[in-house]
Amino acid sequence: MSIVFPRWTNAVPGVLVATLGVLGLGVVWATWYYATPDFWQVGYEPDQPVAFSHQIHAGQLGIDCRHCHSNVEQSGHSNIPDTATCMSCHTGAGEAGYLNASLWAVHRGNSDLVRIRAAYASGEPIRWRRIHKIPDYAHFNHAIHVNAGISCYSCHGRMDQQEIARQVHSLSMGWCLDCHRSPEEHVVDVNDPNIRRITNLAAVEKQLANRPAQLATGVELVIQNKLQPPQHCGACHY
């Protein structure tokens, strides 16, 4: 036996194992925390070309989501309204053009609405920034979910409280499967007098928060409506 390394090197393996262990745990933790749609997607809240407020329209004024996103019950794709939809209220064509004449004064010179009207006149659409994106190879069908009793709230949260539209859920595959594996936690009854509308976000939030009550009605709805959310690959990846 010859001496190659000085005595202090005896500590090297231990220090190395400890360092690599800490580093390894750090990498695992960082991946778990950062490399997720929960970190990168949730809270996405881009500036839009027109400062449309869901809080005013859906919240204060109580306009149903389907007034603007009118195809959500018929189409897989929930449409973003065109400027003509805005013009159904905000024509700017004198007092007679308004349902509520008092708004005319407020909105006559609103720069955003001036732009909407200009866009309507020219036919050039407003270039809204898309917020909720899933990859090309995954398909989501709005109509099926809404008609099965899944409220807007389950995916979009309290949109009626959002000044600027924001993504509130990760939209990851695991998040989808969570609901597909236990739909009773999310399905609501539109005939319930407390809810009445699938777009009644406040009422749905209250209902889902009361877990025992939700599970009781949810299980019943799943059985009654024979809800079998698919979990095979081809359900979404087709």
Add this chain to the structure above:
Amino acid sequence: MSSIHPDQAEALGLVGKRGQGVERDPETIDGTITDDPTRRVPLVLGNRDFHSVTETICGWVENKTPNWWFPAFAVSNVLAIVGTVMILFLIVTGVGVWGLNNPVSWGWAIVNFVWWVGIGHAGTLISAILCLLKQNWRTSINRFAEAMTIFAVICAGTFPGIHVGRVWFAWFLFPIPNYNWIWPNFRSPLLWDVFAVGTYFTVSLLFWYMGMIPDLATLRDRAIARFNQKVTFGPMWAPHPLPAFVKKLTTVSIPANKIASYFYGVLALGWRFSSRHWWNYEKAYILLAGVAAPLVLSVHSVVSFDFAVSIIPGWHTTIFPPYFVAGAIFSGFAMVLTLLIPARALYPGMKDFVTARTIENMCKIITLTGSMVGFAYIMEFFIAWYGANPYEAEAFMIRAFGPYWWAYWIMMFCNVVSPQVFWFKWCRTNLVFIFIISIIVNIGMWFERLVIVTTLSADFVTSSWGYYSPTWVDILTFVGSIGIFMTLFLLFCRFLPMLAISEVKNVMPQADPHHPMYHKDGHHNGDQHKASDRSEGGH
């Protein structure tokens, strides 16, 4: 490993014969071929003592690089680079660069995977199963075969990894918690395969490395004593008028013994040749042998499940696991011979350790396993007929007489007919002949996997039948994998102890304390390996 040794008188007689100018006797070749079961032939020839064993085996690492090594390494390296470029090309372009747009979607990638994994079986069989069976002739080839196993499994693992297409998702192969909230399919043999090959690689690597620690320590100790010169890095090429102080500042001299002793010193993990170290070593060795032995059988069984668990006629048969294992050992031994015969000729003194008897034994195993494989081929046909399943029968008829008939008959010739020559003693002792047969067996086993994989070309839906043709990328990737394998192997030959020094010493007559040479073997002659020799002899 054990201290069972050849009968002293017999061994001394035969060993002595060799030393006295009898280099090649037509009957006994190098003195080790005998049909007399009462004679125990020596395992190490050339009248060697422990010191000369150390000198010879360490010399292959320490002496000047042999001339043949550089061209061999250059060719291997070029092929390895070609293979790597092909893999990069596949990754940036997509798996469509292979001929996979076809019902034979497994293509050459899986053929190559199974072929390499099969080759990787010999190492563990030799080191674990033959160790447990106390076949002492294995000591001269086990290190060599284990290294071959490691490199073959590396080549094997590459192919499924790149066959998945989007390689950055290869981690989907492992059950890692993920944001898709799904697991790999635990009922799929493809997942079992990941576990089987992963376990096999880990255990083989541990076994190989652990067995090498005492020898690495020997190389470490010798490095310190051997190299006195310095290796100089600096502008020695610079033109003459370079000022002396610039030269001095930019030149670094490192004592050569530092590089070598650090390299082997780190790998030797502080081995001190103490009795306690040897005691732990022996226990660990036998335990790892016990762990590795069932793996020899399980790994290729699981690889065969990739096929057998499916419902494809021609694949869905219970004979697959034993027949795959036999085939794996068959091809593994062939590959060991392919590498061993040239190495034995090129490295001075290797003939004393790898005796004609050792090679003869390997030939016999090739005949045995080749016959088992041949039996399986015939039995598959018999069952296809006897089972009265028309689809199964058709699958086999297509194999033998369909579009791939040529592959089938190449396989039959190489795997069934060719190994039968080793019934003849001349064939078992003629090295050139053995080398050619070993190459033929390697080719045959590759074709066996091709025949099995191309069963997909005639699936249930006749409208989608198709013929797989490799593209140039397929071919160069396969050739490149051979280059990667050879590159790793040549590096192993150059820098690591190719034979297990301590194990070889253990099967020499001197390892027995009652042996007359035991005391005069130069234990106390100032040789710095006396510690190693003493502790080996002492149990």
